[in-house]
Amino acid sequence: MKTLTRQEWYGALVAVLVLGIFLSIASPYFLNSRNLSNILVQASVIALLAGGQTFVILTGGVDLAVGSLTALAGAMAGYMMIKLGIDPYMAILAAFAIGAGVGLFNGYLVAFVGIPSFIVTLGGLTLWRGLAYDSTGGFDMSGLPDPFPFIGYGELFGFLPMPIVVMAVFYITMSFVLSSTKLGRYVYAIGSNEMGARQVGINVRWYKLGVYVVSGLCCALAALVLIGRMDSSSGKIAQMFELDAIAAVILGGTSLFGGRGSIIGSLLGAILITMIRNGMNLLEISQFKQMMAIGAVVIIAVWIDVVRRKRLLRK
Amino acid sequence: MKLGHITGRLAVALLAVGMMTAAHAELTIAYITNGNTNEGWTLINGGAKEAGKKAGVKFIELAAEKGELSKQLAIVEDMITRHVDAIAIAPVDSAGIAPAVKRALAAGIPVVAVDTNITGANVTSYVATDNIKAANVQGSWAAEQIKDGDKVVYVTGDQGQSTGQERKKGFIDALKAKHPHVKIIEVSTTWDQTQAQNGVESALRANNDIKLIACAWDGGALGAVAAMKGYGIRAGEIKLAGFDGSPGGLDMMKQGWQQANAAQMLAKIGATGVETAIAAAKKQKVEARIDTGAFLVLPSNVDKFAKDSGVAQFMKMK
Secondary structure (H helix, E strand, O other): OOOHHHOOOHHHHHHHHHHHHHHHHHOOOOOOHHHHHHHHHHHHHHHHHHHHHHHHHHOOOOOOOHHHHHHHHHHHHHHHHHOOOOOHHHHHHHHHHHHHHHHHHHHHHHHHHOOOHHHHHHHHHHHHHHHHHHHOOOOOEEOOOOOHHHHHHOEEOOOEEHHHHHHHHHHHHHHHHHHHOHHHHHHHHHHHOHHHHHHOOOOHHHHHHHHHHHHHHHHHHHHHHHHHHHOEEOOOOOOOHHHHHHHHHHHOOOOOOOOOOOHHHHHHHHHHHHHHHHHHHHOOOOHHHHHHHHHHHHHHHHHHHHHHHHHHHHO | OHHHHHHHHHHHHHHHHHHHHHHOOOOEEEEEEOOOOOHHHHHHHHHHHHHHHHHOOEEEEEEOHHHOHHHHHHHHHHHHHOOOOEEEEOOOOOOOOHHHHHHHHHOOOOEEEEOOOOOOOOOOEEEEOOHHHHHHHHHHHHHHHOOOOOEEEEEOOOOOOHHHHHHHHHHHHHHHHHOOOOEEEEEOOOOOHHHHHHHHHHHHHHOOOEEEEEEOOHHHHHHHHHHHHHOOOOOOOOEEEEEEOOHHHHHHHHOOOOOEEEEEOHHHHHHHHHHHHHHHHOOOOOOOEEEOOEEEEOOOOHHHHHHHHOHHHHOOOO
């Protein structure tokens, strides 16, 4: 058991606390239960994507297509419910099937064909976005049936917003998978030394395939929360979410080089990014400066990761 | 003892500051745009900012990054947290922003929709060009240029959208009111310049007696000009009516290609949106639908209009 300060996610925790203290002083509107619950709700979709992304990055890959896949799953689910009148629970199943299917496709190309994940998912970024527009005819679908209003805006026990509940259950499950299952342990093994993992008899290809399926399923879940929150769906949702999701994972202390990191860090990373946006909104900082700030934060996080890796290698 | 003295003074000072802020309880207005950074939106946003400055309110301008709906949703939520007195918003998506707008309204914050309406929420007011009326202006001008029975080409916008439908209806109604036997050749587009060019080319190929071309937007007029050039038609041989009053449209007029343009009052849309939000914040009664009007730009007034509306800064032909 590592001490607190040696955990990969320690930096993210400190950053969340420091930023929280700063924003509490800078804005009278920051520190209240309503705003804090808003931040968690706003962070939920990115956090779900970051959860799946963590698995991919831990194996040393990256999934650039998560925003587009979220749009595809969300747009298709919306289309089925609104335009085709299909039962919402069937549409939810379909969304997960799409997520898993695209995950299988990505995973097969990366693990079995050997195309770099960067290329497969960069192509997917525009492929799935195009399919999302094409398959739904570019329509906006609004006024989603139950249970979507509940998923997006409902409150459990009358005070716990559902997106937060989904996010919490998801992270508890994911922590368990990563720490206590074969998949979890092998993900770390593959990421830190793929050759070595193969030599000790781990079926690297199948586990690599698995992480892309996990990421795809996470996209589907994120899509369901997102369209619930917007009470509408279309092919244009979740623009550039891959950037926020990857940034959340990196800010959470997971190494872009694979093998090192944690799922809890990604949650903290997602919260951190959302806090930055929320804080800048409350402090009335313009769109362009917000874009610059998020970009700078991502570069700094990777910078820290690279420096840390070099130091580890020297030891 | 001395410390107590200092604390006492501090308390008085703080109290004074507190009272001053209370006395100056100025209004805070949030203007939330859709993140578009094109020329038209630069003018609308400029008008909004100007109106905020003039009214002396605290003016917060925030934009949905890359036109992303969920970011705009988050901004509206944050502005509810921020307890702003009113929100003026140009929605990224008419339906998708409704859940957040409903929450703002429920929190007692008036919401004014700017340029694009919101469906599924009862906004305090909707400020935009009345497309039917603006297209009436365009159609009436066209009616004066031709005789009954003449052939006219109309380049439509997207007929799956209210804006496209209204502009077409407004133009045709006004034209037919004066010339019931006018022959209208329709070129259907989905706001696509290339579709406009191809359609006008076909129309020119099939008819050599077209008197006038009218377009639902200035991009369509650009396509029409390209088609006419391809046919060796010189500027002004066939009259052309644009719509929007965009920099490109007014440039075409300065070059002699366009003879009229039904211009939207872009800066006024933003300004009126913010002014209406301020009025609603002051608990004044506001109209549910405010038309910011249209202006018929002609070669005789194009320079003045370009200068007054702020469009000139984006034009190539000064």
